Amino acid sequence: MEPLTEYRPVSGPVVYGFLRLVRVSQARQDALTGSLAEYCRGHELQLSGVFTDRDATAGPASAAFTGLLDVLALPDVYGVIAPAMSHLGPKAIAAERGRRIEAAGSRLLLVRKPHTTHHAVSHSGPARRRHPGTTRVVDAESLGP
Secondary structure (H helix, E strand, C coil): CCCCHHHCCCCCCEEEEEEECCCCCHHHHHHHHHHHHHHHHHCCCEEEEEEEECCCCCCCCCHHHHHHHHHHCCCCEEEEEECCHHHHCCHHHHHHHHHHHHHCCCEEEECCCCEEEEEEEECCEEEEEEEECCCCCCCHHHHCC
16 A cells, blocks of 8 residues: 555645845844744745845845846746745846846735725725735645645
């Protein structure tokens, strides 16, 4: 009889991390790298490396991001993981980088989901409620064979 799949050593989809670390302590860098690794363990992803952008003045084509795009061209790479969208850079640069990741055929996974503010109307007047935004997060059911 064959052993169950759960007992076989199987590697998960390959992802690469991306961090934007400008003037941060070593402890903060270690914590962020650890959060990526922990997320990958919990979601059965294989974290194959982490690219770190340390240049605050770099545009969308920093050396770290160019290296990331290079590995996304490798076969069997599933996507990119970042702690939050802000790690891709300021809003305009992050949006451009997100488009380039998707154009490479990869998914962008975020450890922390973005929050959006919605306005709800009640009998006592408008109220502000915070709801988590949507993000492309992989779960075990969406991976397929």
